[in-house]
Amino acid sequence: MDTLVICIDRDNDLGEKAKVITPVVGRGANIAAAVSLATIDPEDSDTNTIFGGIRILDELRSLGVDADIVSFAGDKNVGTISDHKIADQLDEFLSNQDVKSAIFVSDGAEDETLVPIVQSRVKIDSVRRIVVMQSENLESTYYMIKNFLKDPKFLQTFFVPIGLALIIYALAMAADQPQLAIIGTFFIVGAYMILRAYSLNEKIVLAWRDLKKSYHTQKLSFVTTITAISLFVIGTVVGSVKVWEVVNMNNIGYDGLMALTSLFIKSAVLWYAASIFISILGKIFDKMRANEDYQNLIVEMLFALSGTLLFWSSSSYILSVSMSGSGYVFSINYFVYSVVLAIIIALVGIYFSANPKKEISDEKETSDEKEKTDDKKRKTVAKTAKHEKFISVTEENDSAKEKMADPVKINIENEKSND
DSSP states (O other): OOEEEEEEETTOHHHHTTOOOSOEESHHHHHHHHHHHHHHOTTOHHHHHHHHHHHHHHHHHHTTOOEEEEEEEOOSSTTHHHHHHHHHHHHHHHHHSOOOEEEEEESSHHHHTTHHHHHTTSOEEEEEEOOOOOOTTTTSHHHHHHHHHHOHHHHHHHHHHHHHHHHHHHHHHHTTOHHHHHHHHHHHHHHHHHHHHTTHHHHHHHHHHHHHHHHHTTOHHHHHHHHHHHHHHHHHHHHHHHHHHHHHHHOOOGGGHHHHHHHHHHHHHHHHHHHHHHHHHHHHHHHHHTTOOOHHHHHHHHHHHHHHHHHHHHHHHHHHHHSGGGTOOOOHHHHHHHHHHHHHHHHHHHHHHHHHHHHHHHHHHHHHHHHHHHHHHHHHHHHHHHHHHHHHHHHHHHHHHHHHHHHHHHHHHHHHHHO
8 A cells, every 4th residue: 555544533533422433444434434423513623534534535546546544533531541542553554554655634733743653653745634614603702612611621621620629618618617628629629730730630541441451351460459559548548647646746837847747758658668569569460470571560669669768767767856755766877777778779670670681682682593594494395395396296297298108009009900
């Protein structure tokens, strides 16, 4: 195939609205998909993207170019999840097709963010953006606001934090705690903004999907992940309770924030470390069952152990300095020993992380050598078989000639005897 026309639906309107499974390959299938989407939502711009791609396909075929069209769709959670889905579909399609170049078709700048992903897999000759011309009435402010309020992405971005803040405020006022209403509102809105800023919501969705996948495939990582989450929650509760007890007993205010933070870390960090270790152990077990390399997970465990030791020793030393009267004792010598031990553990992890590269390169070299020797053997066997086949054919021809010669002689002798 000389040219492939690629249409992108990053937010998966084809699947969410028209229930079309992607990739959609071929002219007829894409027309049917576009008609299905246009029937359900005539205002969706992805319909025009597909029809625009079909027009480009017809132009290429009229010029005698060997071309085809395919439409890929991502996920309603636009970002890492949707891009990963499109990349997987594209890889699977290209593994079965020999495509020389592609034309990228989209309906706007959002879908065009996938150009580098596609370009890393196939050469892109052109990028086409399909823009729909609208009348002035449709471009009015009322129409834009109306469509924004129907857009799930807009609703999730702006209305979710407002809704959460209102719920927290209402619950606090119902409990007759107006000061908690303001604190809770700011906390929820701030946490949501951090999640969106660092795309943590997408990572949470991916983690949830991995958890469901491990459940359906009966992997040990499902149980260890649940255990890790439980230990994390327990550690958070234990740390919070310790801090609350110290605040009530010693009446520590904002001036003791460092001491309270250290107390929380000291009380919760071991629980957090246990949750990390349990989760990694489950993944190691699953890797061992699948006969896959798990050395990188051991390295992660060593670094987690090193970090845990540093956090625990640091918080313990801070408590011994700031709250020595409460019975917290941790000498500077123990702190130094802990730092040295943490560095040694980290160095061991670095050593293990550096070794697999050499092993992989060695395995590659041996596998290449094996392939070369296998190719030589196959060629030798093929030549031998060819030679034997040639010999057998010539022998058969010779025997056939001899057999054909005998009847001729017999016929001649018969004719002579008759005369």
